[in-house]
Amino acid sequence: MNKTQSLTVLKNTGLIAGLIGLALLAYGSYSDTDNGFLLWSCLSLILLGTSLYSAALYQGQIPGIQNNGVWFNALTNKGYWGWLLGMALTAFYIAIYFYPELLGYRTQEKSTGLVAFFDPLSLALNGKPATQWFMYGSLYTLAILIFGVKFIFKYRTNRYQIIRTLSVIFFQLGFAFLIPELLAKLNGDSPYFAKDLKNMWPLNYYFFEDWHLDGMLQGGSLGLFMLLFGLAMIVVVSPLLTYFYGKRWYCSWVCGCGGLAETAGDPFRQLSSKKISVWKLERWMIHCVLLFISITTIAVLWTYTANPNNGLGITQSALWYGLLFLFSLILVVLGGFYRKQLPTDARYTFYTIGTLLILTLALRGWNGSEPLFGISSYQLRAWYGFAIGAVFSGVLGVGFYPLLGSRVWCRFGCPMAAILGLQQRLFSRFRITTNGGQCISCGNCSTYCEMGIDVRSYAQQGKNIIRSSCVGCGICASVCPRGVLRLENDTPNNRIQDSAYPLGNLLKTMPKK
Amino acid sequence: MKKTPQPILIIGNGIAGITLAIQLRKRSNLPIIVVSDEHPYFFSRTALMYVYMGHMKWEHLQPYEASFWDDNKITLIHERITGLNSSKKEVILATDQRLSYRSLVLATGSKPNRLDLPGINALGVQGLYHKKDLEQLERLTPSIQSAVVVGGGLIGVELAEMLHSRGIEVHFLIRENAFWNTILPKEEAQMIGAHIEAHGVKLYCNTELKAIETDAENRVRGVITHKEEQLPCQFVGLTIGVHPNIDCFRNSGLETDRGILVDEQLTTNLPDVYAIGDCAQLRNPPKGRKATEAVWYSGRMMGETLAETLSGNPQTYTPGPWFNSAKFFDIEYQTYGLVGPQETAIEAHWYWQHPKQNCSFRVAYNKANRQFLGVHSLGIRLRHKIFHQWLLNEKSIDQVMEALTQAHFDAEFSTIHLKTIQAAYFKNRLQTTQK
Numbered sequence: 001m002n003k004t005q006s007l008t009v010l011k012n013t014g015l016i017a018g019l020i021g022l023a024l025l026a027y028g029s030y031s032d033t034d035n036g037f038l039l040w041s042c043l044s045l046i047l048l049g050t051s052l053y054s055a056a057l058y059q060g061q062i063p064g065i066q067n068n069g070v071w072f073n074a075l076t077n078k079g080y081w082g083w084l085l086g087m088a089l090t091a092f093y094i095a096i097y098f099y100p101e102l103l104g105y106r107t108q109e110k111s112t113g114l115v116a117f118f119d120p121l122s123l124a125l126n127g128k129p130a131t132q133w134f135m136y137g138s139l140y141t142l143a144i145l146i147f148g149v150k151f152i153f154k155y156r157t158n159r160y161q162i163i164r165t166l167s168v169i170f171f172q173l174g175f176a177f178l179i180p181e182l183l184a185k186l187n188g189d190s191p192y193f194a195k196d197l198k199n200m201w202p203l204n205y206y207f208f209e210d211w212h213l214d215g216m217l218q219g220g221s222l223g224l225f226m227l228l229f230g231l232a233m234i235v236v237v238s239p240l241l242t243y244f245y246g247k248r249w250y251c252s253w254v255c256g257c258g259g260l261a262e263t264a265g266d267p268f269r270q271l272s273s274k275k276i277s278v279w280k281l282e283r284w285m286i287h288c289v290l291l292f293i294s295i296t297t298i299a300v301l302w303t304y305t306a307n308p309n310n311g312l313g314i315t316q317s318a319l320w321y322g323l324l325f326l327f328s329l330i331l332v333v334l335g336g337f338y339r340k341q342l343p344t345d346a347r348y349t350f351y352t353i354g355t356l357l358i359l360t361l362a363l364r365g366w367n368g369s370e371p372l373f374g375i376s377s378y379q380l381r382a383w384y385g386f387a388i389g390a391v392f393s394g395v396l397g398v399g400f401y402p403l404l405g406s407r408v409w410c411r412f413g414c415p416m417a418a419i420l421g422l423q424q425r426l427f428s429r430f431r432i433t434t435n436g437g438q439c440i441s442c443g444n445c446s447t448y449c450e451m452g453i454d455v456r457s458y459a460q461q462g463k464n465i466i467r468s469s470c471v472g473c474g475i476c477a478s479v480c481p482r483g484v485l486r487l488e489n490d491t492p493n494n495r496i497q498d499s500a501y502p503l504g505n506l507l508k509t510m511p512k513k
Numbered sequence: 514m515k516k517t518p519q520p521i522l523i524i525g526n527g528i529a530g531i532t533l534a535i536q537l538r539k540r541s542n543l544p545i546i547v548v549s550d551e552h553p554y555f556f557s558r559t560a561l562m563y564v565y566m567g568h569m570k571w572e573h574l575q576p577y578e579a580s581f582w583d584d585n586k587i588t589l590i591h592e593r594i595t596g597l598n599s600s601k602k603e604v605i606l607a608t609d610q611r612l613s614y615r616s617l618v619l620a621t622g623s624k625p626n627r628l629d630l631p632g633i634n635a636l637g638v639q640g641l642y643h644k645k646d647l648e649q650l651e652r653l654t655p656s657i658q659s660a661v662v663v664g665g666g667l668i669g670v671e672l673a674e675m676l677h678s679r680g681i682e683v684h685f686l687i688r689e690n691a692f693w694n695t696i697l698p699k700e701e702a703q704m705i706g707a708h709i710e711a712h713g714v715k716l717y718c719n720t721e722l723k724a725i726e727t728d729a730e731n732r733v734r735g736v737i738t739h740k741e742e743q744l745p746c747q748f749v750g751l752t753i754g755v756h757p758n759i760d761c762f763r764n765s766g767l768e769t770d771r772g773i774l775v776d777e778q779l780t781t782n783l784p785d786v787y788a789i790g791d792c793a794q795l796r797n798p799p800k801g802r803k804a805t806e807a808v809w810y811s812g813r814m815m816g817e818t819l820a821e822t823l824s825g826n827p828q829t830y831t832p833g834p835w836f837n838s839a840k841f842f843d844i845e846y847q848t849y850g851l852v853g854p855q856e857t858a859i860e861a862h863w864y865w866q867h868p869k870q871n872c873s874f875r876v877a878y879n880k881a882n883r884q885f886l887g888v889h890s891l892g893i894r895l896r897h898k899i900f901h902q903w904l905l906n907e908k909s910i911d912q913v914m915e916a917l918t919q920a921h922f923d924a925e926f927s928t929i930h931l932k933t934i935q936a937a938y939f940k941n942r943l944q945t946t947q948k
Contacts, residue, residue, distance in 0.1 A: 062708075062711055062712060062842075062843060063843065064842070064843025067566075067567070067568045068566050068567055068568070068678045069566070069567040069678070070567055070568060071567045071568070071569065071570050072567040073567075157843075158924055158927070159924065159925075159926040159927050159928075160924040160925045160926050160927070163926055275578065276578060276580075433922075435894070435896060435897045435898075435922055436836070436896070436897025436898050436901060437810060437813075437836065437897060438836065438838050438847070438897055440557060440559040440560070440809050440838075441528070441557040441559075441560070441576050442557050442559055442560035442563060442574075443557060443560055443563075443569055443573045443574055443575075443576065444560075444563060444568060444569065446573070447568070447569050447573045456576055457576065460576060474924065474925075477924060478924070479568075481840040481845065482838040482839075482840065482845070482847075483838060483845050483847055483894035483895075483922060486894070486922050486923075486924065486925075487924070487925060488925075500536075501536075501814075501817045502813070503833075503897055503898060503901055504810055504813075504814055504832065504833050504836060504897075504901070505814040505817050505818065505831070505832060505833060506831040506832065506833045507814075507817065507818050507821055507828045507829075507830075507831055508821075508826075508828065509821065509826070
């Protein structure tokens with residue numbers, strides 16, 4: 001048997017194993033079994049089968065990144081398979097968020113169907129039967145695992161891609177899935193609070209909600225740790241890491257949403273629109289969401305601190321002065337450093353923070369127990385949870401992968417990405433370096449940018465790419481046929497060059513008008 | 514009433530013409546008109562292959578949205594030109610409409626070379642240059658099982674890769690004894706050749722095309738090589754170089770040779786008429802450069818130079834140190850400075866090749882004074898800026914190798930081949946000196 005034949009055998013074995021795994025999953029969701037053996041067989045068959053399949057598929061090809069036929073394939077060019085998959089995913093998300101009973105979830109009695117199928121795993125990890133969220137978390141992690149393995153094989157000539165994907169898998173499997181479940185078991189019956197260390201505010205939008213703050217405060221030393229760590233992430237860890245490495249340290253190395261986009265979403269990255277009009281829309285939308293979550297959080301904290309005996313021990317007055325100080329500081333720093341030319345994408349943040357400052361000033365006359373402008377903080381957060389937390393980040397964010405590309409949520413909605421993006425744009429060592437005058441304007445970089453950045457527009461001018469939205473996935477550099485792009489961290493001073501022409505020409509230019 | 518000034522009229526919307534239009538607009542308010550019969554909008558010619566291979570769609574080849582041209586007041590005319598009347602300062606369009614100009618810039622690009630052979634006009638014989646070539650190839654593809662590509666240069670290997678990506682059996686005919694051997698030294702040419710064959714393309718070195726066989730409907734059904742070997746095929750790709758596209762200026766008074774003759778300021782013999790890009794032929798090319806260069810970067814730099822001149826800052830065409838790049842299937846190629854295909858009485862080479870991977874590195878230097886002349890790399894990305902400076906500052910080979918890792922441009926976490934190369938070079942240097 002030659003190499004090709006043995007690879008075909010391996011590929012088919014993988015395919016069959018994976019299909020049996022899927023069949024077991026289907027069986028599990030239609031029967032009411034909670035048989036541990038079945039679940040384990042199902043998960044391992046899917047994982048092993050797909051890994052074997054990807055390994056055999058890519059080992060049969062000469063090393064190198066192949067995007068042949070991407071725009072001929074009905075799955076990856078918004079064809080009928082893309083639409084079908086998009087609809088199926090959307091339906092699944094609607095069921096999880098709004099009709100979990102369709103998936104077998106029961107609040108009063110023992111769950112059935114797909115949810116119950118995951119009971120054995122749930123019991124082993126956290127000691128309780130599965131909820132729809134546990135089932136979803138398990139499938140989510142499984143997706144990152146299997147498509148992560150596929151991604152690694154596809155990009156196996158590029159060590160940056162391999163290490164980055166291993167990181168994404170590690171943080172999903174460990175920090176988002178296993179550790180929180182195990183911690184929940186150890187922490188017994190204390191009230192719920194988030195135990196995913198990497199999931200910081202504002203991506204975790206309920207971090208500052210009263211029930212969550214109280215949950216952490218009553219959660220013993222673990223709860224206190226999560227509270228302090230969560231705060232430290234926002235004000236110390238995240239700005240520092242973003243300064244040194246750009247927002248990629250989070251968005252394409254650690255984050256769970258990013259993790260799914262980078263792995264399962266990889267075949268759809270080319271579907272993100274590169275139009276200038278969409279870039280404008282993106283800046284509006286992402287800052288509106290940032291404003292929305294900020295107002296909601298302030299309102300929630302305002303109500304929380306209205307009770308002088310609140311768990312945090314912060315008075316409403318202290319909160320007010322604190323917020324005023326914070327927003328003024330940001331505005332002064334932004335305005336001071338970038339008086340002459342605040343980049344367009346950063347200007348939106350400037351307005352956002354300005355709005356927040358004015359709103360904070362207006363809070364003074366309100367005691368917090370009654371609705372402000374007829375809206376209570378409870379209503380606000382319910383709306384945010386529904387519109388942004390469920391519909392935008394979940395249903396649209398993943399459901400529309402095959403139609404709008406893999407980073408819809410990250411690009412248009414994620415308030416965390418907005419904050420990190422501002423830091424990346426203004427205070428970071430990160431940039432994508434353009435290699436002198438080597439660009440031939442082919443457009444592979446722009447086409448395969450999942451964030452919809454027109455990378456080529458910078459590269460063909462010999463300019464470095466420094467954009468708020470860049471998540472540093474590095475695919476533009478990987479698919480460049482001429483070795484033009486490189487992700488780099490270096491001193492912030494020389495990031496933005498202002499030469500009239502790309503490198504190569506020795507002509508003497510006139511001083512600019 | 515103030516009269517509208519006559520426009521700068523640019524014929525051709527490739528990289529040369531469009532660079533000129535865009536850079537000129539940044540420096541001047543004069544009306545700018547760009548005429549092209551190929552496509553209304555500028556697109557990246559070098560990326561035609563990726564559309565055929567399904568990496569990109571046609572729209573992705575266009576670096577600027579349609580609104581860009583209106584926003585920048587650059588008028589685009591999608592029409593063929595048929596002549597030039599320089600005494601009236603007019604260009605004649607195929608519609609017989611006349612466009613007057615203040616300055617005329619010819620940037621009409623190239624045309625693929627043809628061979629004079631039996632069957633050369635058959636359906637299924639074509640080059641790959643024009644948008645129409647791509648469309649024609651796409652139409653023919655369903656009926657091609659087997660194809661012959663003639664000419665071992667950059668476009669040849671691209672066409673071979675394209676056809677191969679669509680499941681077509683490819684026979685790649687090269688007149689010379691190795692791939693692109695007018696540029697690549699033996700070792701590099703062998704590596705690329707082996708890589709092409711590993712992909713399943715059949716390489717025929719020292720082989721020339723003798724005749725093309727056709728069927729009753731004048732479609733290609735095979736070729737005969739000069740070794741009398743018969744290869745059945747439904748498509749023949751002619752990629753044996755290009756020549757300036759200047760036919761429509763034959764009787765216009767323009768001085769031409771292979772291309773339109775221009776001086777250092779890119780001016781032709783006619784008043785206010787300039788030529789840039791592939792179609793221009795330099796009367797006195799700068800040292801180390803060719804009179805005609807059908808290269809993206811040269812076209813771009815000519816456009817930049819003329820943009821300065823036409824906006825009141827007269828400049829001579831002074832391209833910096835030579836650089837180029839390409840990709841042969843999966844192997845990236847970069848070069849800075851000048852490296853000959855073999856060593857000469859003046860030029861010496863030092864070569865390194867990875868024992869397993871498709872990576873190699875060659876430096877050329879002056880035997881007498883050890884001045885660094887240039888570098889070829891396969892599978893290793895090098896930093897243009899650094900080599901540009903080294904070449905301008907006439908560094909010695911030893912200075913270059915000493916500082917080599919500064920030129921590292923491969924992705925983060927990748928093996929720094931330049932360190933290995935540096936170590937190998939100095940080890941070798943030590944041994945040579947000891948002898």
